[in-house]
Amino acid sequence: MNRTVRSLGPGECADLIRSTGSLVVLTGAGLSTAAGIPDFRGPKGLYVTRKYNPDLVFSIDHFRRDPLLFYQFTQDFMGLSKDIRPTFTHRALSSFEECGLIDGIITQNIDALHHQAGSRRVIELHGSYWSATCTRCQKGDVSGATCAWWDKAIRTSSRAPIVCCPVCGSVIKPDVVFFGEAVKDFEEAAAMVSRCDLLLVLGSSLAVYPAAVLPKMASGTVIVVNQGEVMLSPGRGRYFINQDLNDYFQAVAEELGVDVP
Ligand SMILES: [Zn+2]
Incomplete structure (x- = not known):
């Protein structure tokens, strides 16, 4: 060969x-x-510079216990990524x-x-950051077809928000595949x-x-x-x-x- x-x-x-x-x-x-x-795994990635623990940020078990860490990370990540094309x-x-x-x-x-x-x-x-699902009522794409609502919620808050379902009030999770998910x-x-x-x-x-x-x-x-x-x-x-x-x-x-x- x-x-x-x-x-x-x-x-x-x-x-x-x-x-x-x-x-x-x-x-x-x-x-x-x-x-x-930003490549969040690279030497200058968010994980390193902002001291995020990648195993926790995208752990589905940790998200279910305490979604705040993920939302803080996301707010930073979206802030750096808002001008991407x-x-x-x-x-x-x-x-x-x-x-x-x-x-x-x-x-x-x-x-x-x-x-x-x-x-x-x-x-x-x-998966994708641009659609999301409620963790309780499983309503798909809760934030609308373009996810403008999710986008705005993440980008405009001064403090990291936990985005909640407009239908039942439970935590919304973006349709990104977390560690522990298929x-x-x-x-x-x-x-x-x-x-x-x-x-x-x-x-x-x-x-x-x-x-x-x-x-x-x-x-x-x-x-x-x-x-x-x-x-x-x-x-x-x-x-x-x-x-x-x-x-x-x-x-x-x-x-x-x-x-x-
Ligand atoms: Zn819901």
Whole structure:
């Protein structure tokens, strides 16, 4: 077996995208940090600088006992993230879907930027900050279709608020997957990956479950675009591009002749 790490130019990548029968895209934290979202696990992340304990902030058991820590963290996180916009790559993926070039996106990110960019078929494995559910009456999307209410409640209070259900008054929890909760729609994601001919992995080091296992389920070509180390062994039909994601994708979109707004 050829164990050499192989790269791929934007032109060759565009050729593969053009000629494939079924393309699925898996996106990770690298796409969100490029949009200006702080990587809360990184060396300068919120966990370190603000002394948040990641195991407690996103622990479902701790949230049920005392949701205040999570809401304090969220208020800080939203404060840092309020000006985020989809990146070129987010917008390009939406245009690719419109042109019929991609079948769907699987993301580990909780920022809903794929939806904001206009992508329709998106599986959010770790859920999303932009919808929420009451912990007692389980009323879905309590804060409205756009979650403007949740957004406003978090951003405008001077003290960290605990957001409560307008129907029953119980604590509201965003639909983010906490530690101790199952990831969402994993079987559907796995089926999509095993069916596709081409899997594009964008901005993920593939170090964290479940992203780590998905590329191993792909029987076709896998192209990983990520700056830094990637936890996937080289092999036949696997390509690794260690470049800036947006620069690379801009070149791919040009090669494909797809207009990205
Ligand atoms: Zn309720």
